[in-house]
Amino acid sequence: KPDExxxxxGANAKLAAASERAPMGKLDYMxxxxxxxxxxxxxxxxxxxxxxxxxxxxxSDPALNIAVAYADRVAFGPPVAQPGDVLTALGALxxxxxxxxxxxxxxxxxxxxxxxxxxxxxxxxxxDFNACYRDRFVSEPATDAPAARWRAAAIxxxxxxxxxxxxx
Numbered sequence: 001k002p003d004e005x006x007x008x009x010g011a012n013a014k015l016a017a018a019s020e021r022a023p024m025g026k027l028d029y030m031x032x033x034x035x036x037x038x039x040x041x042x043x044x045x046x047x048x049x050x051x052x053x054x055x056x057x058x059x060s061d062p063a064l065n066i067a068v069a070y071a072d073r074v075a076f077g078p079p080v081a082q083p084g085d086v087l088t089a090l091g092a093l094x095x096x097x098x099x100x101x102x103x104x105x106x107x108x109x110x111x112x113x114x115x116x117x118x119x120x121x122x123x124x125x126x127x128d129f130n131a132c133y134r135d136r137f138v139s140e141p142a143t144d145a146p147a148a149r150w151r152a153a154a155i156x157x158x159x160x161x162x163x164x165x166x167x168x
Contacts (some may be wrong), residue, residue, distance in 0.1 A: 086116055
């Protein structure tokens with residue numbers, strides 16, 4: 001939307017000016033990354049999220065936002081994405097799931113993976129991911145709430161890693 005785009009462009013300019021005047025903190029870089037991602041400047045957004053991660057290495061939010069920015073670059077890009085872009089998006093998500101997650105559920109992230117796989121040029125990539133995700137949840141029920149969160153993370157990671165193997 002033009003009005004929203006104007007506001008985001010203004011926010012980007014103000015954040016750039018602020019960064020020249022004083023050191024920025026993790027939240028400043030996170031906000032700036034989100035503005036850039038909303039503007040469709042995905043690589044610039046990732047660079048701001050990486051700066052946030054450098055300032056707060058134990059915080060999972062920057063790693064999650066990096067994965068989302070890479071997924072959005074594919075999902076909002078050409079109908080058939082470059083394989084390297086798909087693998088970067090899936091790889092960033094796999095890294096997040098391996099090292100930073102607090103456990104599932106992952107409704108929004110699953111949708112991001114589906115959108116990413118919808119741009120590979122092969123319907124089978126998305127079909128295989130959906131089958132992996134659906135079949136594992138049905139065949140491996142969790143017994144308690146904490147276990148369910150970590151089970152969701154493990155199942156999601158297994159299916160993302162299988163999608164990486166398939167796209168590769």
